[in-house]
Amino acid sequence: MSRIPLVMLDAGHGPKSPGAAGNGIDEQALNWVLIQKIAAFCTWDSWATMLTRQDYFNTPSLTERVNYANAMDADLFVSIHVNAGDPSQRGAEVYHYGPSSKGSELATIMSENIHDEIGGRVRIVGSPSQNYPRTLFVLKKTRPWALLIEACYLSNPTDAAKLKTRTFPDAFCLGVAQGIHSCFHHLGKVV
Numbered sequence: 001m002s003r004i005p006l007v008m009l010d011a012g013h014g015p016k017s018p019g020a021a022g023n024g025i026d027e028q029a030l031n032w033v034l035i036q037k038i039a040a041f042c043t044w045d046s047w048a049t050m051l052t053r054q055d056y057f058n059t060p061s062l063t064e065r066v067n068y069a070n071a072m073d074a075d076l077f078v079s080i081h082v083n084a085g086d087p088s089q090r091g092a093e094v095y096h097y098g099p100s101s102k103g104s105e106l107a108t109i110m111s112e113n114i115h116d117e118i119g120g121r122v123r124i125v126g127s128p129s130q131n132y133p134r135t136l137f138v139l140k141k142t143r144p145w146a147l148l149i150e151a152c153y154l155s156n157p158t159d160a161a162k163l164k165t166r167t168f169p170d171a172f173c174l175g176v177a178q179g180i181h182s183c184f185h186h187l188g189k190v191v
């Protein structure tokens with residue numbers, strides 16, 4: 001009998017390495033809230049869920065996150081971040097490891113599921129990209145299929161306002177959980 005599939009959910013950064021900040025939003029704290037919501041939605045479905053950050057105060061290194069996912073033999077690794085950049089940049093993005101065609105397929109599936117819940121354009125980015133060395137690391141070094149999702153840009157006033165509503169984070173997290181289902185289905189792990 002095949003075992004239950006396992007998703008490793010990775011809330012980016014942590015209190016000791018907080019990531020982006022702006023418009024009153026602390027990325028690492030928001031990533032933690034988003035991962036809790038995604039994990040809650042995952043309990044509705046037929047796979048196991050584990051977290052790389054085991055409590056709010058935990059700040060594992062990138063190597064520790066990757067090693068944990070590999071040691072637990074996860075089937076899918078999903079890292080959640082909130083982006084910052086030029087104030088005009090906005091919208092959700094799904095990153096995958098560029099050289100993998102399966103990674104590209106899974107990124108497309110995930111982006112469609114997120115789009116179904118939040119609307120707008122969900123951009124797909126094939127890492128490695130010079131601008132995202134951290135993305136490169138967790139996507140390249142994990143043995144499970146891996147996606148890194150930027151919910152939107154906290155540096156953009158419209159996106160930042162959405163992040164502070166109740167509806168947008170819930171819709172985003174539901175889209176990610178449904179995307180995990182669709183990815184597992186694509187990989188033949190769930191019906």
Ligand SMILES: [Zn+2]
Binds near residue numbers: 013019
């Ligand atoms: Zn980040």
